[in-house]
Amino acid sequence: MAASILIIIRGNPLKTSKPVEGLRIALGLSTGENPLTIVLVGGATQLLSEDDEEILDSDILEKYLPSLNQLQISFVVPQGTQLSHDMNSTFNLREASEVEIAALVASADRVLTF
Numbered sequence: 001m002a003a004s005i006l007i008i009i010r011g012n013p014l015k016t017s018k019p020v021e022g023l024r025i026a027l028g029l030s031t032g033e034n035p036l037t038i039v040l041v042g043g044a045t046q047l048l049s050e051d052d053e054e055i056l057d058s059d060i061l062e063k064y065l066p067s068l069n070q071l072q073i074s075f076v077v078p079q080g081t082q083l084s085h086d087m088n089s090t091f092n093l094r095e096a097s098e099v100e101i102a103a104l105v106a107s108a109d110r111v112l113t114f
Helices: 018-029 042-048 058-070 098-107
Strands: 005-009 036-040 074-078 092-096 110-113
Touching: 005 018, 005 098, 018 036, 018 042, 018 058, 036 042, 036 098, 042 058, 042 074, 074 098, 092 098
Parallel strands: 005 036, 005 110, 036 074, 074 092
Antiparallel strands: none
């Protein structure tokens, strides 16, 4: 059975390029047999926003998002995020409570944080 991978991205992409780098690494990990889920919390929820002009390394982000979307990588965001941000609805995106996110972290075989 393949080990599940969970990537948590919490950095603010308006202040650091780490969140975009986290998505780049996630894309690389998605090519294997291991199921992959990306959790966006805090400022990182802006990565899937329709308004990404102020994101650091937005040119790099624009290269990777279509592939993540085409691969239907699962994205999880905190409840209420889609209402407070103009999220791109084409992604495999779902909202989860803090308890559900904690359960995802606890059940994953591998967890990476950015």
